[in-house]
Amino acid sequence: MYWNRHAECMDRRALETLQLERLQEQVHRVYERVPFYRARFEAFGVRPGDIRSLKDLRRLPFTMKSDLRDHYPFGLFAVPMEEIVRIHASSGTTGKPTVVGYTRKDIETWAEVMARTLVSAGVTKGDIIQNAYGYGLFTGGLGAHYGAEKIGAAVVPVSVGNTKRQIMLMKDFGTTALCSTPSYALFLGEASRQLGTPIRDLPLRVGIFGAEPWTESMRQQIEKELGITALDIYGLSEIIGPGVAAECQAKEGLHLMEDHFLPEIIDPSTGEALEPGQVGELVLTTLTKEGIPLIRYRTRDITRLFPEPCPCGRTSLRMGKVTGRSDDMLIIRGVNVFPSQIESVLLEIPDVAPHYMLYVDRVQNLDTLEVQVEVSESVFSDEVKALERLEKRIRSELGSTLGIDVEVKLVEPNTLARSEGKAQRVVDRRSL
């Protein structure tokens, strides 16, 4: 099932021709309209006319999140304010947020890619979509909302939080599709059981989950707990919001909306482009964006791209699940550690819930990593030795996956912060 068969199943050669045309136009636009880009291109000795093939993209400089912040709030906009119809901003954990502006056409493009996302997940206009992404400056809520309206589904704009009400509405309305973060979906699942209306007994059948990285085993857990199909969606506000890439029902990678966003994978430390299939940092260039077009934007998300055709018939490149952030990467005793590695180890141990926190510390000049794991009723034994065995197993499996020694501490359930937005799982107490 496709929303836009022409765009989604386009012949690769025709797609690449379209991408080059759009890239050339976009590069000219930013050069003429955004002083930041003109100066940056000049510093790199590159002119818009130099872009003659898609490979020439590599001659252009990267755009960083810090560039958006340095030009706060509207410095990278490529249109006058009269043409901007919406402004979003991403949470600024450090200092100012990053601000993005949309023209009417950008809003239309965004709704289009979200419509494709929903339809590829099997959602139709007959569905009731409970949209539990945050509404507001965060792009999740309104992004999913416009896509859902575009395909003609009934949207319930409940936003994030108020778990009891979420479950009540889900039951009373007969919600069939859910949009939220994956960790909130699990949280809803647990809460619904405690409230005596398990979601798996309700009509909900599909969930489109994103805004934070999650693993294959977490998918299985969500699918089991909620009794639904769980699909991944990817996006970031700088590029457009949710809808940059989305999984189809084959669940084998996320289809990139390549007619709007041009992807590359680079080595995050050298900036060199990597071969197809290699794992590295995703870099995106917007091809049709008017409000704030970005050239070679460093997403900091670690993933890979694969070109093999998908059984669903879409011809786009697919990206693997995001396995980490190049800036979330912890360096512990010189070893690169991604929180997502820890999550996948925990999920492979039967009955262990993926609720964990990482505490990084420096004791006598030596980095230490403590992993706190919640003890659920399914793993709890009233014998000390059984719990010690569990602790030991987690410690040894983490040790062999990460390549460093890890302390494991079992903690009471519900003591680790559950997020209603993005999960915060790392506390770095090293004062460097």
Next chain:
Amino acid sequence: MTAKQVSIFLENRAGRLAEVTTLLGDNGVNIRALSLADTADFGILRLIVNDPDKAVALLRRAGLTVRETEVVAAEVPDRPGGLAEILRLLSAEQINVEYMYAFVRSPAESAIMIFRFDDPAKALEVLQRKGIRTLPGKDLYLM
């Protein structure tokens, strides 16, 4: 004739035991016997209470990890060697004691020990065969 023991996972931190026992006390659950096993990081509190079902519901609602375990309450002759005698009987039948603790009773009566066995059914059969009285849960909770 086994009894229900309520087992609770607790983090080793100041005041945690007081919080849990207060919760039970405030809701009219009376603790009849207890044992606490602990390591540096966590503890397992095991309780015999007057109303195990109510205790489990209360603790679960408070977000604790709780489990009901089947234990055996056996009367032990209150004299030197009384406990050793029973343990020898069980050991001779290859029954392992996972852990045990004493149940508080008025003086002059025989002592009661709570046992957690690896094989409670077989343990009960042996104890009965050897004429050692075990107590059903319902008697124990109200004792």
